[in-house]
Amino acid sequence: MAELMYWQGILRAHDEEMARDPLVFAMGEDIGVAGGTYKATSGLFAKYGEHRVVDTPISENSYTGIGVGAAMVGARPIVEIMSVNFAWLAMDQLMNNAAKIHYMSGGRIRCPFVMRVPGGTAHQLGAQHSARMEKVFMGISGLRVVTPATPRDAYGLLKSAVRSDDPVVIIEHESMYNLKGEVPDEEFFTPLEGVEIMRPGKDVSIFAYNISVHWALDAAQKLASEYGIDAEVIDLRALKPLDRAGIAASVRKTHRAIIVEEDEAPVGVGSEVMAIINEECFFDLDAAPVRVHALDVPIPYNHRLEKAAIPNAGDVVAAVKKMFGR
Amino acid sequence: MDATDQKRLLREMLFARRFEERCAEAYHERQIGGFLHLYPGEEACAIGVLEKARTGYDYVVTGYRDHIHALKSGMDPKALMAELFGKEAGCSKGRGGSMHLFDPDVHFMGGYALVGGPFPLAAGFAKAIQLRGGQEISICFLGDGANNQGTFHETMNMASLWKLPVLFICENNLYGIGTAIERSTVEINQYKRVAPYGIEAAQCDGQDIDIVMSHAEKAVNYVREQRKPYFLELMTYRLRGHSMSDSGAYRSKEEVEEWAQRDPIGIYKRRLVEAGVVTEEEFHAMDKSIQDEIENEVVRYAMECPEPRVEDVARYVYTEGGNNHG
Numbered sequence: 001m002a003e004l005m006y007w008q009g010i011l012r013a014h015d016e017e018m019a020r021d022p023l024v025f026a027m028g029e030d031i032g033v034a035g036g037t038y039k040a041t042s043g044l045f046a047k048y049g050e051h052r053v054v055d056t057p058i059s060e061n062s063y064t065g066i067g068v069g070a071a072m073v074g075a076r077p078i079v080e081i082m083s084v085n086f087a088w089l090a091m092d093q094l095m096n097n098a099a100k101i102h103y104m105s106g107g108r109i110r111c112p113f114v115m116r117v118p119g120g121t122a123h124q125l126g127a128q129h130s131a132r133m134e135k136v137f138m139g140i141s142g143l144r145v146v147t148p149a150t151p152r153d154a155y156g157l158l159k160s161a162v163r164s165d166d167p168v169v170i171i172e173h174e175s176m177y178n179l180k181g182e183v184p185d186e187e188f189f190t191p192l193e194g195v196e197i198m199r200p201g202k203d204v205s206i207f208a209y210n211i212s213v214h215w216a217l218d219a220a221q222k223l224a225s226e227y228g229i230d231a232e233v234i235d236l237r238a239l240k241p242l243d244r245a246g247i248a249a250s251v252r253k254t255h256r257a258i259i260v261e262e263d264e265a266p267v268g269v270g271s272e273v274m275a276i277i278n279e280e281c282f283f284d285l286d287a288a289p290v291r292v293h294a295l296d297v298p299i300p301y302n303h304r305l306e307k308a309a310i311p312n313a314g315d316v317v318a319a320v321k322k323m324f325g326r
Numbered sequence: 327m328d329a330t331d332q333k334r335l336l337r338e339m340l341f342a343r344r345f346e347e348r349c350a351e352a353y354h355e356r357q358i359g360g361f362l363h364l365y366p367g368e369e370a371c372a373i374g375v376l377e378k379a380r381t382g383y384d385y386v387v388t389g390y391r392d393h394i395h396a397l398k399s400g401m402d403p404k405a406l407m408a409e410l411f412g413k414e415a416g417c418s419k420g421r422g423g424s425m426h427l428f429d430p431d432v433h434f435m436g437g438y439a440l441v442g443g444p445f446p447l448a449a450g451f452a453k454a455i456q457l458r459g460g461q462e463i464s465i466c467f468l469g470d471g472a473n474n475q476g477t478f479h480e481t482m483n484m485a486s487l488w489k490l491p492v493l494f495i496c497e498n499n500l501y502g503i504g505t506a507i508e509r510s511t512v513e514i515n516q517y518k519r520v521a522p523y524g525i526e527a528a529q530c531d532g533q534d535i536d537i538v539m540s541h542a543e544k545a546v547n548y549v550r551e552q553r554k555p556y557f558l559e560l561m562t563y564r565l566r567g568h569s570m571s572d573s574g575a576y577r578s579k580e581e582v583e584e585w586a587q588r589d590p591i592g593i594y595k596r597r598l599v600e601a602g603v604v605t606e607e608e609f610h611a612m613d614k615s616i617q618d619e620i621e622n623e624v625v626r627y628a629m630e631c632p633e634p635r636v637e638d639v640a641r642y643v644y645t646e647g648g649n650n651h652g
């Protein structure tokens with residue numbers, strides 16, 4: 001098993017899928033000659049050429065639409081949006097066409113379209129480069145939305161997304177491209193549905209996704225060593241469709257739930273997971289579920305303000321302690 | 327073109343007219359719901375252009391005024407009318423409606439409600455054709471109003487840059503919904519607007535199907551042989567409102583009457599009568615047989631076939647097996 005960085009997992013998935021199927025192609029800003037802002041497509045231009053590793057002009061909505069159109073007639077595009085914030089400009093093609101075409105054609109047209117977006121806050125990038133759009137994508141019928149937290153899933157989710165006949169949005173993270181982790185040498189596919197238990201535990205379920213999985217794991221370690229609280233960390237991983245049964249199963253075991261998200265709370269992942277817990281296993285709860293989330297503010301530039309706006313492992317520890325009356 | 331084909335074309339245009347008029351009746355009888363955008367006055371555009379394309383082979387896409395493009399592409403009129411009646415036997419299984427007709431079996435790729443949305447889709451079909459090394463072309467019909475969307479400019483740029491085989495047909499009916507072109511657009515000659523993108527373009531009368539076919543033949547051949555885009559502007563006029571709810575306040579009765587004198591069916595019929603290809607009696611018999619066919623076969627079928635089952639409402643959100651892979 002090799003240790004790869006997150007970006008290397010994405011690159012390996014691209015390379016394997018493009019080598020396998022000549023109708024798989026990549027599009028985006030600076031992904032070809034420049035090698036990709038996060039190196040996730042580096043070397044592919046030389047190997048597959050300009051028709052399959054397409055450097056686009058800065059026209060997010062229309063190159064997304066070109067990907068959607070190509071997908072509708074059998075090609076398998078992987079469209080990279082340089083920063084998730086720019087995906088707002090592509091929402092028309094994503095939402096009105098990619099997400100709806102299969103349904104509104106009565107199942108006659110498939111749209112095996114993949115959009116990769118680096119989401120989340122990095123470091124002092126300001127309000128227009130720090131968006132977290134998961135709440136938007138997961139509100140759109142017809143899309144699948146997945147969020148890799150590890151190099152292993154960065155690879156495995158892209159592999160599955162390319163093979164799926166549904167449109168899939170993959171939310172990566174600007175701060176995680178250099179994260180290292182083990183990735184099996186043999187080909188594998190991470191399912192596009194279902195949660196993964198990252199750390200089994202019996203006292204409280206901590207639900208997280210993408211970067212917040214790491215905050216939750218750090219918090220769980222501290223809770224165990226310093227407070228004797230055995231937390232179960234669940235990577236939601238697939239935000240749409242959410243795994244209701246997987247969420248409920250963990251809560252039925254621990255009877256307590258914390259949801260950790262990098263996004264603001266209103267209309268977010270946390271509110272949705274909390275609603276599922278309420279609907280599926282309310283009477284299994286020993287305490288009211290709690291959300292740990294970003295402040296509802298445009299992300300500020302100043303580093304202290306930025307840090308204050310975004311949650312961290314300490315906030316998770318504090319929330320669990322409070323829940324246990326410690 | 328021999329007399330048989332001329333008579334067939336006349337019949338196709340008259341069928342289109344009677345079909346749309348029957349739709350209007352069914353709308354008033356509330357058998358058709360939603361929004362309904364009809365094509366009378368513009369028949370020579372879709373029928374003339376697609377007469378010179380390889381229907382069933384070339385890919386066709388358009389906006390929401392899409393009935394006649396679908397028919398000329400080869401869609402069964404019964405499947406079309408059944409769709410308008412919201413039936414399971416409709417071309418989109420009753421999930422689409424008037425604005426979302428689909429028939430991928432004949433490469434009719436839809437019917438879209440967002441103005442300008444199909445531009446990049448059409449380029450995407452062409453991108454897939456290019457990847458496969460196919461000889462098909464992509465044909466995109468949209469109105470003059472669509473050319474003020476960003477997708478117009480973005481797509482023209484990419485289609486020309488990447489040499490995508492797309493034929494853009496602009497049906498210039500002088501109004502974007504209820505606003506006259508000179509009140510919305512600086513350059514009213516639409517074909518001139520693609521010059522900065524290095525795309526060959528022409529403008530011609532869209533009411534005389536012989537003129538349309540002559541220009542369309544050149545345009546189709548250009549795209550098929552040169553493997554790059556072409557833009558053809560057809561000057562036309564819709565004799566009915568934008569949709570079924572149209573105040574008509576934005577244009578004068580005199581103007582509508584003036585264009586009614588240039589009705590494409592009238593122009594072609596007079597020419598064929600003068601040339602001795604068809605007689606007045608034959609024309610009336612043709613009209614009668616069309617109306618009988620629409621009433622006795624098409625409308626009856628649409629009325630009698632069943633609606634979708636309510637328990638299938640969530641079917642087609644995802645493809646079956648969309649989470650499978652490998």
